Amino acid sequence: MKENIEKYADIIDKEYPRPSIRTKMSLNNRAKIFMPFSALKGFEKAIEEKIFTNESLFFEQNSSPLFFL
Numbered sequence: 852m853k854e855n856i857e858k859y860a861d862i863i864d865k866e867y868p869r870p871s872i873r874t875k876m877s878l879n880n881r882a883k884i885f886m887p888f889s890a891l892k893g894f895e896k897a898i899e900e901k902i903f904t905n906e907s908l909f910f911e912q913n914s915s916p917l918f919f920l
Contacts (some may be wrong), residue, residue: 856863
């Protein structure tokens with residue numbers, strides 16, 4: 852580790868040269884890039900519908916009052 856520091860000692864504290872072609876992106880725009888997204892659009896809705904269907908079928912088949920006690 853110390854060898855690497857010595858090797859690059861002449862450039863370690865220099866400012867990173869930023870390209871002047873582009874302006875720095877605002878924090879608001881950067882946040883939009885990293886916002887969570889749904890890779891599988893509609894997947895959660897499909898799962899919820901399947902759960903609802905299965906629960907409905909289950910409760911139809913087991914509707915006796917003693918079942919819930």
